[in-house]
Amino acid sequence: MLWVQQPHINFFRRYLKMKIYITLICLLISLSGGRLDYVKSFYDNGNLKAEGWIKNELKQNYWYYYYPQGHVKSKGKFQDNKKAGYWFYYNETGLKTKEGHYKNGMATSWWNYYKEDTIVSVELVDGKREGLALYKVNGKPVKAEYYVKGERTHEWFSLKEFRENPIDL
16 A cells, blocks of 8 residues: 655644743743733823833843833843843934943943044943053044043154054053
8 A cells, every 4th residue: 555645734743842842941931030021101291201121120131211202212131130232322312422332231342422523432341441442533534542540641643653652552
C-alpha cells in the first residue's frame, strides 16, 4: 500500500508544535519575576505627561515624557528605575536640545548639545565633563576644550593652536 503524505496534516502538526512552544515561552516569562505593565500619566489639561513600562514598581524599557501642550520632552530607556542607554531631549517646539548615553542613571560617554546653529559634543564620565569638548557652528569646528574631572584644562580656537599647545597626559 502506498502512503501519500497530505500537506494539510503536516501544516497542522507544525501549527500544534508552534503553539506548544509559544505557550511554554509565555509561561517561562510569566514565572521570571513580575509582570511588565504599560502605564500612562496625564496633566490636569488631559494631555499625556509620561508613558512607559513598569515591572515590580520600577521603570523599565522605553519611556516618553511630554510637555503640557503635547510635544515630546524626552525619550529613552530605563533599567530598574535608572536611565540607561541612549536618550533624546527636545524643547517645547520639538527641536532636539541634547542627546547622549546613560549608564546606571549617570550621563556618560559622548553627548551632543544643540542650540540654534551650534552643536557641542562633550565627553562625560559620571555626569561630569572628562576629555574633549568640540564646538561646531554651521557644521564647522570653531573651538575645542579639554576637561579633567569637570575642570577645563585646555582650550583651542584653531588647529594651529592645538598643535602648538597639545594636551599633556
